[in-house]
Amino acid sequence: MEEHPGLHARKARPVAEVGGHVQLLASQWSKLKRYVEDGRHSIDNKVQENATRPFCVGRRNWLFADTVAGAxxxxxxxxxxxxxxxxxxxxxxxLRSLFVALPNARTADDYAALLPWRIDLAAN
Structure with missing residues (x-):
């Protein structure tokens, strides 16, 4: 376990609140210092949390689906x-392109061609 040279986690009392925090900091030091070593890393995960927020709201709305098939x-x-x-x-x-092309899909390749990154949006 790599520790910060100034943190003496082993000397801190683990039952004390501060001691627990120091031990956690020392045990996670190699991960925590990555954001300082590489400027591409963010100190927090707000961007990722904001990206998943709509999904969580949608998931809560699925509780009100009438049937399993509807959900x-x-x-x-x-x-x-x-x-x-x-x-x-x-x-x-x-969605416009999908709903126009979907009734004509018959094979697995036809359906695969309707995936968002493969469909021809200019066709419709």
Whole structure:
């Protein structure tokens, strides 16, 4: 275990609140110092938390789905829309193209061509 040279976690009393915090800091030091060593790392995870917030709100709304099939349909649609968002695809244009092309899909390749990153948005 790599420790910060100035932290003496072993000398701090683990039952004391401060001692527990110092021990935690010392045990996680190699991970904590990464953000200082590489400027691409953020000190917090606010960006990631904000990205997952809409999903958590949607998950709470799924509690009110009438049936299991309805909840699965909602989850699948929400997953497609989040995939569009992550890949910078206009979700409205994607859904328009999807709903036009979906009735003509027959094979696994036809369905695979309708994934957000493969569909031809210019066709519709």
């Amino acid at each position: 699965n349909a909602s989850a699948n649609l929400y997953s497609l829309l989040q995939t569009c968002k992550v890949n910078s695809i206009d979700d409205y244009r994607y």
